[in-house]
Amino acid sequence: MDDNELTLPDPVGIIAAVDTQTRKVVWKHEVPAEYLGTSGPLTTAGGLMFRGSAGGQVEAFDAKNGHRLWTFRTSPRGGRVRPGPAASYELAGHQFVTISMGSEVWAFTLDGTIPARGEAVLDPWDNYERPRPAPRATNVIETATNIESPTPNLALDVQSFGMDEHRFNPVRALVTAGTSVRFINNGDLVHTIAARDGSWTTERVEPGMEVPVNFDSGGTFLYHCTEHPWAIGEITVEP
Numbered sequence: 001m002d003d004n005e006l007t008l009p010d011p012v013g014i015i016a017a018v019d020t021q022t023r024k025v026v027w028k029h030e031v032p033a034e035y036l037g038t039s040g041p042l043t044t045a046g047g048l049m050f051r052g053s054a055g056g057q058v059e060a061f062d063a064k065n066g067h068r069l070w071t072f073r074t075s076p077r078g079g080r081v082r083p084g085p086a087a088s089y090e091l092a093g094h095q096f097v098t099i100s101m102g103s104e105v106w107a108f109t110l111d112g113t114i115p116a117r118g119e120a121v122l123d124p125w126d127n128y129e130r131p132r133p134a135p136r137a138t139n140v141i142e143t144a145t146n147i148e149s150p151t152p153n154l155a156l157d158v159q160s161f162g163m164d165e166h167r168f169n170p171v172r173a174l175v176t177a178g179t180s181v182r183f184i185n186n187g188d189l190v191h192t193i194a195a196r197d198g199s200w201t202t203e204r205v206e207p208g209m210e211v212p213v214n215f216d217s218g219g220t221f222l223y224h225c226t227e228h229p230w231a232i233g234e235i236t237v238e239p
Helices: none
Strands: 012-019 024-032 048-052 057-062 068-073 087-091 094-101 104-108 140-142 145-148 161-164 172-176 179-184 193-195 210-215 219-225 232-238
Touching (some): 172 179
Parallel strands (some): 172 232
Antiparallel strands (some): 012 024, 048 057, 057 068, 087 094, 094 104, 145 161, 219 232
16 A cells, blocks of 8 residues: 555446456456446447446447447536436437436437537546545544445335444544644444554554544644554644
8 A cells, every 4th residue: 555545545447348158358448436337338239338437428339349439428527427228229210329317318329410518538547536535624533434324224214324443534634733633432443543654653542432642743644543454544734
């Protein structure tokens, strides 16, 4: 892991073709996970593969070699939509490929005239910035974060929550020089919190305990839990 990284590397999305006889990957493209679609692609008898991405882009690939042959933007760059599955149909002697993108349904044919909504993204890694939360002005950092389930419990008609014992709350904190930051163990695991550069460390913080750490100099400092090194946080100290 890079000493300057706040979190573990992001998951990578993979678009790939697999030979079902040899079980080997024939070709693949790696994209940021957020550019993956929420439905599978459509492969036509003519050897084309169509897919929609959460970034609002529809793409066609050569199914044999993975070369991208065509792109079309249905939303401005930076937009996020939920793409549906692509489908193909024939109408009045014309073949169409259709796909739902959010609340809209798009249909494409060879002589279509509707303009795209912006330039196609040919390299999704170009100028890519990893999403991360903004620093929160606070001198209290908890060792666990309450996480809300993205889907409700349909049987009980309630929202579900859980504790992430390996995620500081907040992940990024903002304080002024001279502040004493309180690390509170609000979970069930023991944590020892230490600066990435080795400049300070806490004692073992048992569940229900809290320990103070003073920050007198300005700068941005990474820290982690020594028992669970994938739990990483950041403190920005303003002069």
